[in-house]
Amino acid sequence: MIQEYYRNYENHNQIISRYTHSKTPKKIIIILRISLTLLFFSNKPTFSIVNDAVEESKFLKKEKLVNAVLRNILRKKNEIEYGNIIYPNFKKILDKIFSSNPIREYIYSTLFTKPKNYQISLSDKKDAIYGRRVFILEKKVMKDCFVQDIGNFEVINSIHKFYKDKNLIDVCAAPGGKSILLQSLGFNITAIDKSQVQLKKLDENLSRLKIKINIQKVDFLNNKFNNKYNSILLDAPCSALGTFRRNPDVTVKIDKSMIKKHQKIQIEMIEKSLKILNIGGFLAYVVCSFHPFETINVIDKVIQKHKTIKIHNIKSDKMIKRQNGYFINPLKFKKLGGSDIFFVSILEKIK
């Protein structure tokens, strides 16, 4: 129900705005949005939804308004049509990156349909639906498979060949989807993460799959590394905007100051990665976001400051190039059930 609340946030705002005005208290609008979600998406009896809403609005002395708005909407319930109306701020950010109308329209529509889940096989399989490894996740995860989005798979599938050295450090590794896939592609992984909770999930995944990975609970930014590496994966913490189909709340909770904080950490993490990267080594920067501040701007800022980096082109017909990196193009996965949106940039340290 919470997912429906956020998925239809803007649809409901539009309906509510026909019966309220700009001075209606925000808390009353929230009560109305919750009520509409329950009225249209739950089996709860109509009278109890209206009664609860009226009770909740008494503290603002707006019970009459709430009662009248809900009764008016109910009278026209059959005429109300839901459009694919996207929260304006979220739409603006999406439109900045995806300029083609067919791609935009498809991405908007995916907010309103239940996303498909995928599972990835540890070895190549003839009956896979994509990339010899990807299967739809029905009820149960198959033996020798782990849960991962197809976009996530595509990122690793199209970048792993850049890494000449198979000893790879994954510096934000948990819960481990990318580490596990890379290990299954022949890499020898050192997986680090600072979160005990997330590492526990990685541990559980590894025991179920009966595979071993060298795991270290380490704060990447504060840890002193004695070794240097040729292959680094940085799947940085971010706003997770690209996972909006599964987490529709991100579409309305975009907070510029939070995104700027993410950007600061993302740049610090790239700079730390560059410190422990050998000359000639490769760093892949990945985020499950399409916010310019967390993607192309991050890489821009890094390459302006560090003249020792070369950005490489990625060969994938499932991605769109924007300046110095690539975004997964969900339209390319439409027939399979869509995908989350990731950004990836490949950096080589040349001096």
Ligand SMILES: C[S@@+](CC[C@H](N)C(=O)[O-])C[C@H]1O[C@@H](n2cnc3c(N)ncnc32)[C@H](O)[C@@H]1O
């Ligand atoms: C996007 S998730 C990584 C997902 C993972 N690569 C995968 O494919 O399953 C980001 C991870 O970064 C970790 N993280 C955040 N700050 C960190 C830091 N300073 N040092 C190490 N890990 C950190 C978080 O705990 C989180 O697990």
